[in-house]
Amino acid sequence: MAKPKSAITPTRSENFPEWYQQVVRAADLAENSETRGCMVIKPWGFAIWEAIQRDLDQRFKATGHQNAYFPLLIPLSYLEKEAEHAEGFATECAVVTHHRLEAEKDPETGKTKMVPRGKLAEPYVIRPTSETIIGAAFSRWTESYRDLPLLINQWANVMRWEMRPRLFLRTAEFLWQEGHTAHETREEALEETHMIHQLYADTLRDLLAIPVIMGEKTEAERFPGAESTLTVEAMVQDKKAIQAGTSHYLGQNFAKAQNITFVDRDNKEQHVHTTSWGVSTRLVGTLIMAHSDDDGLVLPPRIAPQQIVIIPVTPKEDSRDAIIEACQALATRLREQTYGKENLRVKVDTRDLGGGVKKWEWVKKGVPLRIEIGPRDLQERKICLQRRDQAANEKAFIEKEEFLRDVVETLDSVHQNLLERARNFRDENISECSDLADFEKHWEESNANPGWLITPWAGSRAEEEELSKRLKISIRCLPSEKQDESEQPCILSGQATKARAIWGRSY
Amino acid sequence: MAKPKSAITPTRSENFPEWYQQVVRAADLAENSETRGCMVIKPWGFAIWEAIQRDLDQRFKATGHQNAYFPLLIPLSYLEKEAEHAEGFATECAVVTHHRLEAEKDPETGKTKMVPRGKLAEPYVIRPTSETIIGAAFSRWTESYRDLPLLINQWANVMRWEMRPRLFLRTAEFLWQEGHTAHETREEALEETHMIHQLYADTLRDLLAIPVIMGEKTEAERFPGAESTLTVEAMVQDKKAIQAGTSHYLGQNFAKAQNITFVDRDNKEQHVHTTSWGVSTRLVGTLIMAHSDDDGLVLPPRIAPQQIVIIPVTPKEDSRDAIIEACQALATRLREQTYGKENLRVKVDTRDLGGGVKKWEWVKKGVPLRIEIGPRDLQERKICLQRRDQAANEKAFIEKEEFLRDVVETLDSVHQNLLERARNFRDENISECSDLADFEKHWEESNANPGWLITPWAGSRAEEEELSKRLKISIRCLPSEKQDESEQPCILSGQATKARAIWGRSY
Structure with a gap:
């Protein structure tokens, strides 16, 4: 019997990015809209997101979190409070500057058109994430240690102006959940981030049939304003990495910027320790790229x-x-x-x-x-x-x-x-590498998408950034299971280290 | 035993608007935020909204609707397409004009602050409702009568710039569901609006323990761009009316403005007939005002x-x-x-x-x-x-x-x-009235909130608007059950009519 033609053209091996678009189209999951970078999520795609929501929502509630809802628009002055955070999101913020429209006659064409009127004294940005606006609420809600921990989750839309949008994986508007918690101590807050980190890994494995590598981001890859970022990283079929869910320990950075204090058990005023964590509709894109074949979408049951x-x-x-x-x-x-x-x-x-x-x-x-x-x-x-x-x-x-x-x-x-x-x-596409020349050759070979490499690593942020930029790669994470290995020379500096880093190309 | 003081100060009879604020605060349902007119919905308030969502979502799905998601931002040119619709929402639109921020030094103070940069060629409005952006998608989705009916629902946030915000009842941003459907014929579309109208009445009665009056809006009170609007109207404890849920038959207005066509069973190209319908977090406000007492919130189980x-x-x-x-x-x-x-x-x-x-x-x-x-x-x-x-x-x-x-x-x-x-x-606070002098006296007496009046009505839009403005009232609806009554002279014009209108003050 002749091998039947595949249902999707092109196939994965012919053109992976185009195959992805065609799988999304053939399964009727989503489509582009005329709003720049924003997609329409169609019923079949949305039902997948709803199933993810149902599952996660139960897990969050079972671990003591409550849902709430905070404003879409963030006053510019809030965003400015945490400097690193503001800088991190400034280049991709949609800004609201007016609050009404007026019909006006164009003096040249004579046609009426709507123009923005009612200029706002202070502009607002559409939330790219809600640390600052939720922090403002937390500062009203925490008086005593009895009010802690605050364990809040929000299901919401957020907006980050994307220059190279891609359905589900990278869109200007996306749907997500963002957890925000406040704690008495550093230890409790770190425990929360680890608990959520594990919760995400479990959900990806048990619900989406996606295995992840758990680890910590380097300073260069951290969430803007965080002290540490934990990540679950998935490899999809073109061997690229997708950061599928992150949980951040924010230290007292936001608490100090926004004056989130409480009176502790010794009757002293302290700043809370906060965390934030989220997964988004990007999970749907990850799911598609992880399992689908040349006949289209493949859904875990x-x-x-x-x-x-x-x-x-x-x-x-x-x-x-x-x-x-x-x-x-x-x-x-x-x-x-x-x-x-x-x-x-x-x-x-x-x-x-x-x-x-x-x-x-x-x-x-x-x-x-x-x-x-x-x-x-x-x-x-x-x-x-x-x-x-x-x-x-x-x-x-x-x-x-x-x-x-x-x-x-x-x-x-x-x-x-x-x-x-x-x-x-x-596992077939992760290999160990301890030689810099081999490392560079791996990424420079252009005939295929290269898999991930694990290397001994003790480099600085500047060294990491130079290497990343030159080879178009990044450290996906410092995998939790490989931070106490036998001592080996760092692939770049030669300095002895027990730590390992995973490098890859990513979405 | 001495009568205990009530838990809420003031009581309903002392100051109803202030009592409402205090009930919301005492139950920890929501609070104002520093984003103008926007509220924070706290966990206890959000859990009520989630229960409403769960119930309605099941009802929508059981009647064949599917959830989907459409962009938050609407290109200005979309909004302009349906003239009446654009005019209806123009005065309350939040407008996005820029897509990034830049740190800039204020030449006078020497301080850096963030300023909007990256001016958009075409501004966007944050959706006040989604007829136009969903219509654009429908125009891509309907080719043949086989694609109809399209039965879509969206759970979303929307924004209407409010000058007099009030927690839950009237906020600049609110959460809602908006159903949008397209049909082959006028009859099918009207049937859909009536089915949803009944679904809303059932939900209010069975879930929220709120009885409603079902009826149609007059032309003056219709949704901008609709041919007819059905409404469920609730009376709360200060005898004011709250429009709790509406369903609109939009005729072919949006279909013609946005070119939503299909090839019918006779192979002819036709415009679809569309409907839209929604309820919002306003239901939570209605619930509070309907049942709560001088000791605070009262929740139906x-x-x-x-x-x-x-x-x-x-x-x-x-x-x-x-x-x-x-x-x-x-x-x-x-x-x-x-x-x-x-x-x-x-x-x-x-x-x-x-x-x-x-x-x-x-x-x-x-x-x-x-x-x-x-x-x-x-x-x-x-x-x-x-x-x-x-x-x-x-x-x-x-x-x-x-x-x-x-x-x-x-x-x-x-x-x-x-x-x-x-x-x-x-029922104790609705009375019939057929004499204009009595009617005017009812609303002009200032010592109390007046109840609703039912009158014979055959007036014009202009007459209705004059009366409404002068007496600070509106026709809540033409109640479905009372449009074929015995002939009586219209309260204003004296013209014989079988129709009745319900008048009231409203939120």
């Missing part, structure tokens, strides 16, 4: 808007009604089963379209399990099962009752398979 | 972040542990019960504070049921039950098992009681 699609195959009119009825009955029985904390999400596709058209639509949309039931299956009480983690033409005919009995296990095996595949791919 | 609070009463050290254990055990058994589609939300308040302090905190936060268990209750296997819909000092000692058996019924009776109380209050 726990996140799939529909986990199972049932397609009735009705070549003959006389068995048509019976087959559709059997499909609906199967769906009903499946929907009664729970998977995780939710009922199975099952769709019967009864549209009046050819079976092949329907099949390929669901392949491209990434649905984990596709079921077909035709006249013969009905007679034999079988179903035809196709798994999205297998080739599109692979199928298994199995007893309906067996399928029903094992369905949760089958979905879990899809999840495990995707996770292991991603883990193997990543 | 289905919406309460905590439905039951259990307070251990531990006067003696030796029984302390046993009492706390009994409280926790009771909470566990309660949490296993479902109420509506969710498990009961129960809190045990073990804080080291006086029982009276704790009790009053939960009174002011509006928790529907308060339970106390003390040494004697423990011995007798009883609990002390206090209901928020009853006076704060009323209590009943009942068998623990009886309470557990009847708890859902008890919560339902709180809901029913609040609903009936609100309905009675409203």
